Each structure stands twice: as C-alpha cells, then as structure tokens.
Amino acid sequence: MSNKNIGITYLAVTLVFLFGFVLSLNNYSFAGYYIDKMINWLWLLMTIFIIIRFWKKKVIKVYFGLLISGIVLSILPMLIPFFGIIHYFSTIGCEQRIQLDDTYRIERGRPGALYQPLITIYKREGIFEKQVSRIPYSDIIEKTVQPSNETYLNDKSLPIQEAKLINANQDSIDIEYRILNKQKVIYHKNKLNWFDDF
Known part of the structure; x- marks a missing residue:
C-alpha cells in the first residue's frame, strides 16, 4: 500500500473516530456495545503505525507532541478527563x-x-x-x-x-x-x- 493510500485510510478512520466521539457527546453511539470500542482501538493502532512509519516527517512529530500533550493535560485536573478517556476506549465500568x-x-x-x-x-x-x-x-x-x-x-x-x-x-x-x-x-x-x- 502506498503512503498516499495509508494517509487516506488513516484520515477516513480518524473522521469515523471523531464522528463517534461527537455522537457520544450528544448521547448517541454506533449500535451495539463493541462497535465504538473497535473503532477506537483501530484508530489508536493506526495512529501508532502512522507515527512509527512517518516519524521522520516534521508534521508527524508535531502531531505526536499534540497527542501526548492532550494526554498529559487530561491527567492534571485530578485525572478526571484521563479516566474518561480510559472509559471511552475500554469496557472498564x-x-x-x-x-x-x-x-x-x-x-x-x-x-x-x-x-x-x-x-x-x-x-x-x-x-x-x-x-x-x-x-x-x-x-x-x-x-x-x-x-x-x-x-x-x-x-x-x-x-x-x-x-x-x-x-x-x-x-x-x-x-x-x-x-x-x-x-x-x-x-x-x-x-x-x-x-x-x-
């Protein structure tokens, strides 16, 4: 698969992931308990793959920095947003x-x-x-x-x-x-x- 196709696939998965997140903010989700979890994990695994594969590109390093900053910032206010992320990605709770x-x-x-x-x-x-x-x-x-x-x-x-x-x-x-x-x-x-x- 070419780099262009990988980028397009990742963009599509990211849009579906973000759409699912917006749905959850409005008390909606994809039908079935595990569909959201599978989309979330697919996005996470693809993100790791993209970061490793294209690490030399400056935009990927910035993207990685933003993701890590988001995680760190979610931990600071009493871990509440961080645990929210954990609940969103897993079956915990x-x-x-x-x-x-x-x-x-x-x-x-x-x-x-x-x-x-x-x-x-x-x-x-x-x-x-x-x-x-x-x-x-x-x-x-x-x-x-x-x-x-x-x-x-x-x-x-x-x-x-x-x-x-x-x-x-x-x-x-x-x-x-x-x-x-x-x-x-x-x-x-x-x-x-x-x-x-x-």
Missing part, C-alpha cells in the same frame, strides 16, 4: 449488558470515573443508538429488593438476574427487573422529555 429486544438494551455500570453505578437504557435507531434514560442502580435495587438496610444499596456487584421490556413509548419505558429473586416493574421517564417538568 460496564458490569452488565442485557438486550431487552431488537430495539432496546440496558447497561449496568459506571459510565465515568466519578459516577455511581447507573442503569442506562439505549434505543437503537438504524446503525446508531441513543441513551434514552438513566437511573441510579441503587434506586432500582431499593424499589425491587426493598432492603431494610443500606447494604444492598451500596453493593455495586449485585447483578440483575433478569430484565424484561414491558412497554415502551415516547414518554416512558417500563422494565421488569428481577434481583435476588424479587421482581418489580419500574417506570423510566424518557430522557428526551425530562425538560417537560420545568
């Missing part, structure tokens, strides 16, 4: 994934370094999916298990045994959760309509 049907799926875990465990509901829209609702996992445990003490509320490792989609419309999503052999249908307000309350 995702404890459980459940496909409810062909359109909806849920994830249990921490989407960022400072987050408490959350349930995030995704709705598939073609090749994309959108976060339509988020709720603290402790709320799900409290409503389903109804514990008499705080032990279960703080147990991030407590798994969902089963989750079933009961109903979904523009305003809400109703899911039946089973945790510790107890079941409860929980109403999730659609994130798109949260501002209707104000």
Whole structure:
C-alpha cells in the first residue's frame, strides 16, 4: 500500500473516530456495545503505525507532541478527563449488558470515573443508538429488593438476574427487573422529555 493510500485510510478512520466521539457527546453511539470500542482501538493502532512509519516527517512529530500533550493535560485536573478517556476506549465500568429486544438494551455500570453505578437504557435507531434514560442502580435495587438496610444499596456487584421490556413509548419505558429473586416493574421517564417538568 502506498503512503498516499495509508494517509487516506488513516484520515477516513480518524473522521469515523471523531464522528463517534461527537455522537457520544450528544448521547448517541454506533449500535451495539463493541462497535465504538473497535473503532477506537483501530484508530489508536493506526495512529501508532502512522507515527512509527512517518516519524521522520516534521508534521508527524508535531502531531505526536499534540497527542501526548492532550494526554498529559487530561491527567492534571485530578485525572478526571484521563479516566474518561480510559472509559471511552475500554469496557472498564460496564458490569452488565442485557438486550431487552431488537430495539432496546440496558447497561449496568459506571459510565465515568466519578459516577455511581447507573442503569442506562439505549434505543437503537438504524446503525446508531441513543441513551434514552438513566437511573441510579441503587434506586432500582431499593424499589425491587426493598432492603431494610443500606447494604444492598451500596453493593455495586449485585447483578440483575433478569430484565424484561414491558412497554415502551415516547414518554416512558417500563422494565421488569428481577434481583435476588424479587421482581418489580419500574417506570423510566424518557430522557428526551425530562425538560417537560420545568
């Protein structure tokens, strides 16, 4: 493959990577849990390859310097942006994934370094999916298990045994959760309509 073709391929992968990042800022992503991760790692591996192959070029040295500077700067403010990058590239923080049907799926875990465990509901829209609702996992445990003490509320490792989609419309999503052999249908307000309350 010629240097020109390598450059064009890398540019295309970088544009897809940046597009995925912009989608994530707007609560969208490519459909499926691993698609984003594969795009991210493909971009990272190609970046390493490009830097090694074209290291003698001044523009590559500048590009490398900018990437390293970005990583260093993300580490400085209490490591928060750095851990955000780690979460974006890896499966760290995702404890459980459940496909409810062909359109909806849920994830249990921490989407960022400072987050408490959350349930995030995704709705598939073609090749994309959108976060339509988020709720603290402790709320799900409290409503389903109804514990008499705080032990279960703080147990991030407590798994969902089963989750079933009961109903979904523009305003809400109703899911039946089973945790510790107890079941409860929980109403999730659609994130798109949260501002209707104000």
